[in-house]
Amino acid sequence: MSAVRGFLVSEFxxxxxxxxxxxAADGLxxxxxxxxPEVRYFSGFLTQFWQSPTRPWFLLVPRSGKPVAxxxxxGAAAMERTWIDDIRTWPSPCxxxxxxxxxxxxxxxxGGDKPVIGVPSxxxxxxxxxLADYAALRASLPDATFRDDAGIHRRLRMIKSxxxxxxxxxxxxxVSGVFEDWQSWLSVGMSERKVFRDFKIACMTAGADDVxxxxxxxxxxxxxxxxxxxxDRKMTDGDVLILxxxxxxxxxxxxxxxxxxxxxxxxxxxxxYTTAYxxxxxxxxxxxxxxxxxxxxxxxxxxxxxxxxxxxxxxRLGHGLGMQLTEWPSITATDRTVLEPGMVxxxxxxxxxxxxxxxxxxxxxxxxxxxxxLLTRRxxxxxxxxx
Numbered sequence: 050m051s052a053v054r055g056f057l058v059s060e061f062x063x064x065x066x067x068x069x070x071x072x073a074a075d076g077l078x079x080x081x082x083x084x085x086p087e088v089r090y091f092s093g094f095l096t097q098f099w100q101s102p103t104r105p106w107f108l109l110v111p112r113s114g115k116p117v118a119x120x121x122x123x124g125a126a127a128m129e130r131t132w133i134d135d136i137r138t139w140p141s142p143c144x145x146x147x148x149x150x151x152x153x154x155x156x157x158x159x160g161g162d163k164p165v166i167g168v169p170s171x172x173x174x175x176x177x178x179x180l181a182d183y184a185a186l187r188a189s190l191p192d193a194t195f196r197d198d199a200g201i202h203r204r205l206r207m208i209k210s211x212x213x214x215x216x217x218x219x220x221x222x223x224v225s226g227v228f229e230d231w232q233s234w235l236s237v238g239m240s241e242r243k244v245f246r247d248f249k250i251a252c253m254t255a256g257a258d259d260v261x262x263x264x265x266x267x268x269x270x271x272x273x274x275x276x277x278x279x280x281d282r283k284m285t286d287g288d289v290l291i292l293x294x295x296x297x298x299x300x301x302x303x304x305x306x307x308x309x310x311x312x313x314x315x316x317x318x319x320x321x322y323t324t325a326y327x328x329x330x331x332x333x334x335x336x337x338x339x340x341x342x343x344x345x346x347x348x349x350x351x352x353x354x355x356x357x358x359x360x361x362x363x364x365r366l367g368h369g370l371g372m373q374l375t376e377w378p379s380i381t382a383t384d385r386t387v388l389e390p391g392m393v394x395x396x397x398x399x400x401x402x403x404x405x406x407x408x409x410x411x412x413x414x415x416x417x418x419x420x421x422x423l424l425t426r427r428x429x430x431x432x433x434x435x436x
Contacts, residue, residue, distance in 0.1 A: 054299050055093060056212055058132045064091055065110060067205055072112050075199040077167040078160040080110040083177040086372040087169060087202055091116050093131040095300050098124065104141045105178040107152050111159045119152045149182055153189045160193070167198030173377055174203075203377050207369060208391040213301065214415050217371065217393055218424045220257070220298035221305070221413050225426035227251045228292075228307045235435055237286070237311055241266055241279035244290070252296050262295030262304070262374050267311065271318060271406030286312030290435075291409060295374040302374050304395050305411040305425050310434045321400060321408035322432040324356030328398035329410055332367070332380075336394070336414060336421035342384035349398040350382070358400030367397040370413060392416045393424070 068080065068091070082088050085099040088108045099106075107119040118133050121141035128136050137155060139148045156164055168176065176183060187195055209217070227234075227248070234247040244267075249260040264276050267290040275291055284290060293306035308322060328349040335348040345367065350360045360366075365384075369376035370393045378386035380394065388394075392415070399409035410428065414421040 053212075053215075055095075060210060060212055061091060061093060061132050063210075064205060065116060068110055068201055069112055071199070071201045071204070072110075072167065075167070075201070076165055077196075077198065077201075078112050078164040079156060079166045080198055080201065081156075081166050081168050081195075082108040082110065082202070084169075084175065085177075086206070088118075089300065089372065090202070090206060092118065092128070092133050094118075094124075094128055094133070096124070096127055098127075105147055105182070107148065109152075109155060109159055114159075117155055117159060119148055119155055121148070147178075147182060149186050149189065153186060156190060156193065163192045163194070164190075165194045165196065167201065168195060169202045170197040171200055171203060173375075206371060207377055207386075208389055209371060209393050209415070210391070213371065214391070214393060214424075216299045216301040217303060217413070217415075220296055220301060220303035221424040222426065223255050223257060223298065224252060224294060224296045224303050224305070227255050228428075229426070231307075231309065231433065231435075235290075235309065237435055238283055240281045240283050242281055244284070244292070245279045248292055248294070252294070257296045257298060258300075259297045260294060261297060262302075264293050265291040265306065267291075268406070270315060271321070271403060271408065273405040273407060275407070275409070284311045287315075288312070289314065289318055289408075293409070293411065301371060303413055303425065304370050304374055305413050306397075306409060307428055308408065308410070308432060310432050312434070312436065314432055314434065317402055317406075318408070319432060320356070321402035321406075322410070324353060324358070324400060324402075325398050325408050325410035326428070326430060327356075328352040328366075328400075329396050329412055332396040332398070333412075333414065333421050333423070336388060336396070336416060338388055338390055338416060338418065340388050342378050342380045342386045342388070343382055345380050345388075345394075345396070346382050346384070349380075349396070353398055353400050356400065356402075358402065360400070365397075366399070367395045367411075369393065370395050388416050390416050390418050 122138040267288040288311035331348040365379040367380035397411040413424040
């Protein structure tokens with residue numbers, strides 16, 4: 050596992066060069082980026098200050114040359130520690146002009162009088178500034194063309210570099226160890242809230258940077274709701290517990306779950322666990338370059354359906370993973386995204402094995418030249434039992 054933090058400048062140079070080649074092919078003069086992962090991908094600007102919604106942040110990628118940051122002055126020192134050297138700031142908050150005039154001037158300087166500006170606009174994207182400010186920006190640049198970025202940002206981020214994969218692998222291995230050491234933080238009679246708290250502490254103790262995502266819960270005979278906050282209900286014999294975590298290392302996530310029986314599990318619970326495990330095996334065998342996300346969905350769905358599950362309305366059975374907890378693509382019946390080496394995915398088969406009772410299993414993989422490599426350490430083939 051890598052202890053190296055951040056990336057070499059050559060990593061960012063390669064990202065920008067790839068983007069610029071695609072921009073030239075698609076007729077774009079600039080990319081306008083406004084969200085945390087977009088800005089970080091091309092700059093290396095890593096901070097939790099994005100959790101404050103007060104200030105907008107902008108990064109412009111021109112068709113040639115290095116990106117230019119247009120950011121609130123409070124972020125100048127942190128941005129100066131990246132490879133970006135053209136950093137333009139304004140004192141913020143300033144609702145009367147929250148960086149818009151500075152941004153417009155920079156766009157004109159970099160893109161000319163009639164720039165064609167690409168903005169990520171497809172699924173799973175958003176614009177991180179007020180709609181009124183976006184309208185004002187466009188009005189201040191009447192000869193500019195604002196259009197979709199042709200999926201450039203999404204295409205680049207979908208294929209991870211070896212350095213990116215190593216960060217995700219580190220997160221996966223770290224949390225795999227915490228799950229495997231469950232006897233040190235999990236026991237009968239604990240409340241859901243304490244389980245969540247102790248698991249997060251164990252991950253942080255193991256070296257995680259943050260455990261910003263943890264969902265799950267316990268239910269008698271199986272769980273149903275796995276996204277609500279944990280309660281003070283104490284786990285008892287017959288419960289099934291799931292913990293699904295997005296733990297971060299150096300700006301990259303793992304995202305996988307583990308299941309535990311509290312006391313002796315029923316035959317139905319054991320069977321559901323076996324089915325979900327077998328569905329993951331089927332996806333691991335199918336995950337290779339040239340296959341599609343729909344192929345992975347079908348491989349898992351066939352096993353789940355053979356086990357008595359209905360998968361028509363479950364949504365997806367996995368997704369992309371990286372700088373964000375969930376990324377493009379989705380493993381659905383209709384997603385024809387072709388798998389390529391360097392894609393990092395979750396495999397997440399789930400089934401309802403009784404009314405209101407679910408079993409979900411999740412692992413993280415990277416697509417290699419010859420097939421899938423597990424980034425997580427595989428869950429126990431038998432459902433762990435907590436006595």
